[in-house]
Amino acid sequence: MLAEKHAERIEKIFAKYPDKRSGVMALLYLAQEEYGWLSEEVLREVAELCDIDPTQVRSIAGFYTMYSEKPKGKFWLQVCTDLPCALRGADEFFSGLCAYLGLGERGGTTEDGLFTVEPVMCLAACDKAPMLQCNFHYHENLDLEKVKMLVEQWRAEAGQGDGAVG
């Protein structure tokens, strides 16, 4: 349970705000870090901590793109394909990455559960396109060759059972 395992972090989160409800976003991140994704059960746990209705927590989890209500690959790759990046080849980059990982045109999760690839909206890195974020860390000024090397690095990391990702 979050309350027992992360008591100190939870206390720090609540200390920032005049009410508990405001801690919901930070707690959803904490829960996602702990459990990998946000199941119904996890959402209820967060609701209890913030003293709000589980429905409200669910609406917040569903509203933002960085919360995941489904399991993702160990490496969650979000590629920006908005206009500024697309003008610098992001669409071709995205489909090239998908093809390299054996995924369809719209991305998805690899069969071994290692990689999830998704297009994402602008990440404020337009001058360093193409780019992606891997588990919330940015990788910029990429091309297909560079990202293939990254993919192989991540594969190797996963093979060594290293928990640190991104």
Next chain:
Amino acid sequence: MPGAWLLADAKDPHRNGVLKTMTHILLRNRDIADIWQFDTYVANGGYDALKRAVNDLSPDEVIQIVSAANLRGRGGAGFPTGRKWSFIPKDAPVKYVTVNADESEPGTFKDRELLEKNPHQVIEGALIAAYAIQATAVYIYCRGEFWDLALALEERIEEARQANLAGEDILGSGWSCPVYVHLGAGAYICGEESALLNSVQGVLGQPRVRPPFPAQVGGGLYYAPTVVNNVETLANAPWIILNGADAYKAIGTPESPGPKIFCMSGHVERPGNYELPLGITFRELIYDQAGGIPNGKKLKGILPSGASGPVLRATEEVLDAPLTYESVAALGSTLGSASFILMDEDTDMVWAAAKMTHFFRHESCGKCTPCREGTYWLDTIYERILRGEGTARDLELLEKVPQQIMGLVLCALGDFACNPVLSTVRQFRDEYEQYIGLAEPVAAEA
């Protein structure tokens, strides 16, 4: 002295086409690489402005200086910052400053550089604003994707707190103001100020009905009077307090004074951020500073304010126009946050508009029916046109649907979503007609 270059030809913002070698006021990291470190920042005059404000000036005097400097909001709206601060009722027991670091407009990446590379200047600026309104606390709202940045920012805030520049009894003045970072989680709409406030409160990040406005009782963070300022806006404040309003107004033009960070992306030789005085021309920015268009191509379309402002055709008239809030508006677009997306002669403008429309469909928060439904239909029409199945009726709809969104929704996103549609349909109609078979096809490809 920082910014001395800018004062050289104060009467002539165009500098006769020649811009002096620059020293930065905002992107000081370009001149002093490790200015993100507290000691380096302080050694270069950092926090002197906050000390001056707290020790020597009354809150009202701070507001007067910033008002006299005519600093205008750099987040997009260009609203006078000093006036915004002056709206906060003095007798309110609780007041907040909220820093908008949600930077999510396609083509915008200036606040990220400031927060990563020159973070103490933003913290100092926020504390100057906080002092001016005697705020209870500062919340810096970082978009969720600024995950690494936000963690580092919390360390910078802690450094300021340990030096008694933030937190309890700041500089022995009796005024206390903690600074917190709140992390969003991926939603463009949270850059809209009332949605941002809801998001901090743990309420769904959707815009509020106004009035009451954030500065009013009932309208701000936790319904207390609140100033919401953009990162870049606040980064101007320390320099203004130290150098005075007259020195600041000597930069740029009288209506749009000061330096501005221009974000250059898309088809441009040297993408990146450029800090320049307002009032330089499109041509100077695009060709002299950013190196022009790659591969010797001609420039076709300019989005001066990311995806949310109307596209401009790169005519000689546009290229010679000065970059001020007024003159870009007179051209039929908006300077906004000055996030320039450039498109060369080979760019398919229908495809570009479809990209932006798809963005707004995804980012419409769903609260107002006209925007939620309207952006869905616009996106669907674009998909049809790009598949080659568009008709003359679709072209008509692209002009009609916006009439049912604009002005009929709670926030500006609805209008933003219509801008790329209407501006491309009107200025690049021939390209639409080629798609729907009303004109002879010519090579047009992204």
